[in-house]
Amino acid sequence: MGVGPRQGAGTNTAPVRVALLGCGTVGSEVARLLTEQADELAARAGAPVELAGIAVRRPDKHPELPQHLLTPDAAALVESDVDVVVELIGGIEPVRTWLLTALRKGKSVVTANKALLAEYSAELSEAADAAGADLYFEASVAGAIPLLRPLRESLAGDRITKVMGIVNGTTNFILSAMDSTGAGYAETLDEASRLGYAEADPTADVDGYDAASKAAILASLAFHSRVTAADVHREGISRVTASDIAAAKALGRTVKLLAICERVTADDGAESVSARVHPVMIPRSHPLAGVGGAFNAVFVEADAAGELMFYGQGAGGAPTASAVLGDLVAVARNRVLGGRGPRESAHANLPVRPMGQTPTRYHVSLDVADKPGVLAQVAQVFANHGVSIAAVRQRDRLSTASLVIVTHLAPDAALEATIEAIGKMDVVHEVVSVMRVEGED
Amino acid sequence: MGVGPRQGAGTNTAPVRVALLGCGTVGSEVARLLTEQADELAARAGAPVELAGIAVRRPDKHPELPQHLLTPDAAALVESDVDVVVELIGGIEPVRTWLLTALRKGKSVVTANKALLAEYSAELSEAADAAGADLYFEASVAGAIPLLRPLRESLAGDRITKVMGIVNGTTNFILSAMDSTGAGYAETLDEASRLGYAEADPTADVDGYDAASKAAILASLAFHSRVTAADVHREGISRVTASDIAAAKALGRTVKLLAICERVTADDGAESVSARVHPVMIPRSHPLAGVGGAFNAVFVEADAAGELMFYGQGAGGAPTASAVLGDLVAVARNRVLGGRGPRESAHANLPVRPMGQTPTRYHVSLDVADKPGVLAQVAQVFANHGVSIAAVRQRDRLSTASLVIVTHLAPDAALEATIEAIGKMDVVHEVVSVMRVEGED
Numbered sequence: 091m092g093v094g095p096r097q098g099a100g101t102n103t104a105p106v107r108v109a110l111l112g113c114g115t116v117g118s119e120v121a122r123l124l125t126e127q128a129d130e131l132a133a134r135a136g137a138p139v140e141l142a143g144i145a146v147r148r149p150d151k152h153p154e155l156p157q158h159l160l161t162p163d164a165a166a167l168v169e170s171d172v173d174v175v176v177e178l179i180g181g182i183e184p185v186r187t188w189l190l191t192a193l194r195k196g197k198s199v200v201t202a203n204k205a206l207l208a209e210y211s212a213e214l215s216e217a218a219d220a221a222g223a224d225l226y227f228e229a230s231v232a233g234a235i236p237l238l239r240p241l242r243e244s245l246a247g248d249r250i251t252k253v254m255g256i257v258n259g260t261t262n263f264i265l266s267a268m269d270s271t272g273a274g275y276a277e278t279l280d281e282a283s284r285l286g287y288a289e290a291d292p293t294a295d296v297d298g299y300d301a302a303s304k305a306a307i308l309a310s311l312a313f314h315s316r317v318t319a320a321d322v323h324r325e326g327i328s329r330v331t332a333s334d335i336a337a338a339k340a341l342g343r344t345v346k347l348l349a350i351c352e353r354v355t356a357d358d359g360a361e362s363v364s365a366r367v368h369p370v371m372i373p374r375s376h377p378l379a380g381v382g383g384a385f386n387a388v389f390v391e392a393d394a395a396g397e398l399m400f401y402g403q404g405a406g407g408a409p410t411a412s413a414v415l416g417d418l419v420a421v422a423r424n425r426v427l428g429g430r431g432p433r434e435s436a437h438a439n440l441p442v443r444p445m446g447q448t449p450t451r452y453h454v455s456l457d458v459a460d461k462p463g464v465l466a467q468v469a470q471v472f473a474n475h476g477v478s479i480a481a482v483r484q485r486d487r488l489s490t491a492s493l494v495i496v497t498h499l500a501p502d503a504a505l506e507a508t509i510e511a512i513g514k515m516d517v518v519h520e521v522v523s524v525m526r527v528e529g530e531d
Numbered sequence: 532m533g534v535g536p537r538q539g540a541g542t543n544t545a546p547v548r549v550a551l552l553g554c555g556t557v558g559s560e561v562a563r564l565l566t567e568q569a570d571e572l573a574a575r576a577g578a579p580v581e582l583a584g585i586a587v588r589r590p591d592k593h594p595e596l597p598q599h600l601l602t603p604d605a606a607a608l609v610e611s612d613v614d615v616v617v618e619l620i621g622g623i624e625p626v627r628t629w630l631l632t633a634l635r636k637g638k639s640v641v642t643a644n645k646a647l648l649a650e651y652s653a654e655l656s657e658a659a660d661a662a663g664a665d666l667y668f669e670a671s672v673a674g675a676i677p678l679l680r681p682l683r684e685s686l687a688g689d690r691i692t693k694v695m696g697i698v699n700g701t702t703n704f705i706l707s708a709m710d711s712t713g714a715g716y717a718e719t720l721d722e723a724s725r726l727g728y729a730e731a732d733p734t735a736d737v738d739g740y741d742a743a744s745k746a747a748i749l750a751s752l753a754f755h756s757r758v759t760a761a762d763v764h765r766e767g768i769s770r771v772t773a774s775d776i777a778a779a780k781a782l783g784r785t786v787k788l789l790a791i792c793e794r795v796t797a798d799d800g801a802e803s804v805s806a807r808v809h810p811v812m813i814p815r816s817h818p819l820a821g822v823g824g825a826f827n828a829v830f831v832e833a834d835a836a837g838e839l840m841f842y843g844q845g846a847g848g849a850p851t852a853s854a855v856l857g858d859l860v861a862v863a864r865n866r867v868l869g870g871r872g873p874r875e876s877a878h879a880n881l882p883v884r885p886m887g888q889t890p891t892r893y894h895v896s897l898d899v900a901d902k903p904g905v906l907a908q909v910a911q912v913f914a915n916h917g918v919s920i921a922a923v924r925q926r927d928r929l930s931t932a933s934l935v936i937v938t939h940l941a942p943d944a945a946l947e948a949t950i951e952a953i954g955k956m957d958v959v960h961e962v963v964s965v966m967r968v969e970g971e972d
Contacts, residue, residue, distance in 0.1 A: 123689075123835065127688060130688075131687075131688060133878050134687045234833075234835070234836035234839065235839060236677075236680075236681035236684075236686070236839070239677075239681065239684060239685050240677035240680065240681065243677075243680060243857060244669065244680050244854070245677070245857060246572075246575045246856065246860035247564055247568060247571075247575075247852075247855075248564075248856065248857070249568070249571075380818065380821060387840075392675075392853060393849070394560065394564065394849040394850060394852055394856070395843065395844070395849075395853035396675060396843065396844045396847075396849070396850050397844070398675065398676060398677070398842065398844075399840070399842035399843065400839075400840070401818065401838075401839065401842070402838060403836070403837045403839075406837075408835040408836075408837070409835060409837050412686065412689040412835035413685070413836070415687065415688020415835070416684060416686060416688050416689070419684070420684060420687070427868070427869075427871070428868075437574050
């Protein structure tokens with residue numbers, strides 16, 4: 091790499107050579123923008139940003155790309171004379187090996203690979219640190235929304251206490267549709283697949299794996315700690331019923347799948363991190379409630395900054411390419427200047443709090459026998475588990491009554507045990523809906 | 532300045548010495564955070580960030596601050612052995628002279644001074660460029676919301692087409708209150724003053740000067756052009772009536788004071804920038820409509836990224852201090868590495884489009900004579916001015932009828948001329964409300 095530090099370097103500087111790994115929806119947009127916006131990018135980066143090669147599995151399948159740049163050999167391209175590797179293939183291996191090779195050789199890496207980062211960010215960051223190279227990954231969470239950079243840089247002088255957001259478009263589309271049509275989960279998933287909003291195999295989205303990877307990345311950055319996808323408590327949306335949605339509506343709430351990363355302070359002052367993905371009831375007045383369809387939005391709370399929200403498109407070729415290009419310009423600029431961007435740092439090194447010990451609030455909707463004393467019996471079960479009740483609403487029907495209970499904060503395990511005990515009570519005909527509550531005091 | 536480029540510099544590096552000019556609400560928060568978060572800041576910046584002096588008008592009035600750091604002589608502090616000047620005094624002179632001195636001596640500057648930047652950003656940027664120093668000003672627009680950095684860095688590979696937002700908390704508080712109470716402007720302003728949401732002299736806020744400064748800063752950054760406050764078309768909220776608000780409500784809309792910065796492409800392909808601040812009707816379903824009270828929010832549209840929104844607290848000591856600290860860490864880091872951050876660039880140098888030639892849409896509410904042919908006569912006046920009508924709603928009352936017209940896009944001057952002509956028509960009893968419309972197709 092012959093590009094040395096130069097202040098105010100113009101476009102006479104040696105070009106920054108870029109290897110592009112993968113050229114699908116996002117990659118082809120990146121390749122297009124690199125060509126079309128070349129002058130603009132050079133002005134911003136301080137040197138021309140030059141596409142040196144594109145690794146694709148089958149070069150003959152890409153007649154639209156400059157043929158001399160194509161190669162099926164990603165490993166060789168990574169080892170060649172390039173300064174930056176942009177990885178848009180996804181998955182763990184062989185990508186992990188290629189990116190470690192690149193970083194160890196001092197090449198900077200820009201990637202959108204959330205699964206890889208959620209599992210191996212420690213290893214990748216250490217390789218980047220050791221070689222003085224950059225590792226940027228804005229596109230890995232919430233597509234086009236500038237989120238990681240503000241967390242890492244703009245809030246660098248602040249103390250983040252919570253990051254909570256809608257980070258998966260497929261599940262948000264399904265829950266939004268269930269909310270507006272009143273239809274059930276299976277039916278709505280079919281409709282989403284038909285419209286192209288859900289993959290043929292929707293597991294990664296609907297079971298929350300995708301959101302959990304993003305939660306791990308967000309928690310690591312926000313709290314300067316190492317949180318992997320395996321540390322994230324994960325519940326998907328497949329058990330959300332039309333009854334849950336109706337129960338939420340009746341209370342002026344809506345159901346969203348949220349990634350929630352929180353700094354939890356114990357009574358003795360010890361801090362830990364809670365990271366979880368699960369369906370949540372939030373008030374319709376909450377800014378996240380209005381985020382519909384395939385959009386993403388992330389709420390951040392910090393000591394000094396207060397509440398912030400970032401909203402935009404979470405996926406798609408062009409939006410994700412915009413995030414990749416932003417990173418690429420930053421990385422190229424750092425190389426021209428001979429420096430590195432702010433590192434991801436795990437210096438706080440907070441432990442991850444198990445879900446059972448994480449304070450949450452429950453909304454519980456029950457069908458109970460319509461006779462005196464039932465509320466007292468049910469309330470006693472909550473009390474037995476040390477769970478305090480915030481609000482109760484009771485409504486008579488024919489032979490049964492509907493009982494809605496919202497709790498105060500309690501350890502999740504205590505709430506879970508309460509629900510289990512209540513489900514076994516003779517006076518309880520049915521546990522209609524159980525859901526955690528966020529966004530209200 | 533003895534801090535040279537060092538990769539992976541630890542905290543053994545020479546400290547970055549900071550001069551703080553002004554120590555009011557924001558400054559005292561900055562001073563506090565610099566002390567309390569010293570370790571954290573050093574870890575992020577790569578060197579200790581040290582408060583070298585605080586310039587205040589009357590040192591004896593600040594017993595809460597470390598006395599040995601205080602000085603009434605800001606000019607001498609700027610000239611002393613400091614690396615970064617943080618300016619939180621406000622106003623043009625003598626601040627402009629001090630900051631130019633600092634930049635020319637190669638010291639980096641962090642400022643929240645929107646009035647200064649909206650008028651002299653060209654001069655300040657050139658001084659920074661010439662000396663290889665940084666000029667950062669995240670806190671000047673939308674307080675704690677990380678907005679300028681995403682515009683400048685995250686979207687560096689994208690093409691921004693529009694930036695539109697609520698950037699003044701006082702006027703948003705007043706309009707939100709008018710919307711919920713139905714009260715008039717004067718009455719609501721009194722209430723806002725009583726509650727401390729409006730200054731004793733509210734001119735800068737209610738007449739749109741504050742928002743116009745911010746629009747100039749946003750337009751300059753987003754379109755890489757020089758836009759000053761004087762280039763921004765400015766209308767405040769003092770002429771917004773209870774009738775306007777009621778008319779908006781009747782149509783499922785609400786009224787907001789927006790700063791609107793747009794890239795306008797003429798028929799011949801020539802690009803220009805429109806920058807304006809005025810009251811606007813937006814649909815209640817628009818994300819900006821739900822931004823209430825003293826909050827700020829800014830919508831950004833870019834070719835690849837699509838629609839983005841940034842939301843948070845626009846003012847206040849702690850939120851603004853958070854933005855200042857973020858900048859300070861970045862500037863300190865750049866010094867430790869021996870480089871500079873991405874420069875504000877005016878390379879596109881687009882001309883500013885006069886308001887009269889800017890395409891806008893009007894909502895017009897009229898009381899007209901209740902007799903046949905009135906709509907035809909009114910519609911003819913629109914047609915005579917080349918303004919095409921998108922929607923009409925007519926409702927009979929006793930002897931008058933209410934006529935509501937929403938236009939398609941037309942040059943603002945044509946719309947203004949239309950309204951003037953309509954006001955003179957015999958069949959028009961009263962022009963009840965005229966307001967521009969945004970956020971719908």
